[in-house]
Amino acid sequence: MDLGPGRRAAPPRFVLPGVSEKNREGKRTARERLAAEREKQRSAEKRRRLLIVGAAVVCVLALAAVIGVVAANMDKDKTDTAGPVTAPSGANGDDNLVIPAGEASARSTLTVWEDFRCPACKNFESAYRPTIHELTDSGQLKVDYRLVTLIDGNMGGSGSLRAANAAACAQDAGKFTAYHDVLFDNQPVETNDDYADNGKLIELAGKVDGLDTGAFRKCVEDGAHNSWVAQSNKAFQSSGFQGTPTVLLNGKNIYQDRTMTPAKLKQMVEEANKA
Known part of the structure; x- marks a missing residue:
C-alpha cells in the first residue's frame, strides 16, 4: 500500500x-x-x-x-449417716460401739478394729480366724469387734459403711460372727466398691443360715445403723491408731509385732489366762 x-x-x-x-x-x-x-x-x-x-x-x-x-x-x-445413733443389739463398751463375740467371762480380750473393704484386714482374718474361733469357742478369749470406714475415706464410695451396717444388722439377728466371716471371704478388690450395693450384701446373707429375713433386709436397706457406724469410725480417728487392722490383746497392740503368728497369739492368751 x-x-x-x-x-x-x-x-x-x-x-x-x-x-x-x-x-x-x-x-x-x-x-x-x-x-x-x-x-x-x-x-x-x-x-x-x-x-x-x-x-x-x-x-x-x-x-x-x-x-x-x-x-x-x-x-x-x-x-x-444422718439421724439418731442406733446401736445393734448386744453392743457394749464406750457409747455401745463394741460388738462382742465369745464368752463374756473369758479372761482375755482381743480388740479388733476392722474395715470390710480393707485387704490387710482380710489377710489378718484368713491367717488368724481359725485360732480366734478355737480360743473363743473354748471360752479362753472374747473378741471386741470395732468397725471402721477407713477405705471409704481413702478410696471414695460407701462400701465400708454399708457392709458395717449390714454386719450390725446381722448382730441384731444374732448372726454377726458368721456374717462377718462371709463378708471377708467375699471381699471385692479394694478399688471396687461392690459392698455399696445393698443387694450384694443381702445376697451374701444367704450364705448364713437364717439371716436372710425381712427384718434383716429392711435393716440393711434403711441403713438402720449407719449413724452408729459413723460414730464408731469417729472413735477410731480419735484413738491415735494409724490403720486397720489394729489388734490389741488385753489392751496391748500386738499386730504391729512382726514376729506375731497365730501360734504365738494362742500362747500369749494361755499365759495371760494362767497369770
Missing part, C-alpha cells in the same frame, strides 16, 4: 492459529483449580471448627455428668 513519500506500511503480523485460544483455556483451567482448592480449604477449616466445638461440648457435658454423680454421692453419704 502506498502511503506517500517517505512512509512505509507496517509489516503484517502473523499469529499461529489456535495459540490464543489455548492460552485462554489454560488460564481459565488454572483459575478453576485455584478456586476449587480454596473451596476445599474452606470446607476443611469449617469441619475442623465444628469438630473443635463438638469436642468442647462433649467435654463440658461429661464434666457436668461427673460433677452431678459426685454431688449425688456426697448427698447420699450425708443422708446415710
Whole structure:
C-alpha cells in the first residue's frame, strides 16, 4: 500500500492459529483449580471448627455428668449417716460401739478394729480366724469387734459403711460372727466398691443360715445403723491408731509385732489366762 513519500506500511503480523485460544483455556483451567482448592480449604477449616466445638461440648457435658454423680454421692453419704445413733443389739463398751463375740467371762480380750473393704484386714482374718474361733469357742478369749470406714475415706464410695451396717444388722439377728466371716471371704478388690450395693450384701446373707429375713433386709436397706457406724469410725480417728487392722490383746497392740503368728497369739492368751 502506498502511503506517500517517505512512509512505509507496517509489516503484517502473523499469529499461529489456535495459540490464543489455548492460552485462554489454560488460564481459565488454572483459575478453576485455584478456586476449587480454596473451596476445599474452606470446607476443611469449617469441619475442623465444628469438630473443635463438638469436642468442647462433649467435654463440658461429661464434666457436668461427673460433677452431678459426685454431688449425688456426697448427698447420699450425708443422708446415710444422718439421724439418731442406733446401736445393734448386744453392743457394749464406750457409747455401745463394741460388738462382742465369745464368752463374756473369758479372761482375755482381743480388740479388733476392722474395715470390710480393707485387704490387710482380710489377710489378718484368713491367717488368724481359725485360732480366734478355737480360743473363743473354748471360752479362753472374747473378741471386741470395732468397725471402721477407713477405705471409704481413702478410696471414695460407701462400701465400708454399708457392709458395717449390714454386719450390725446381722448382730441384731444374732448372726454377726458368721456374717462377718462371709463378708471377708467375699471381699471385692479394694478399688471396687461392690459392698455399696445393698443387694450384694443381702445376697451374701444367704450364705448364713437364717439371716436372710425381712427384718434383716429392711435393716440393711434403711441403713438402720449407719449413724452408729459413723460414730464408731469417729472413735477410731480419735484413738491415735494409724490403720486397720489394729489388734490389741488385753489392751496391748500386738499386730504391729512382726514376729506375731497365730501360734504365738494362742500362747500369749494361755499365759495371760494362767497369770
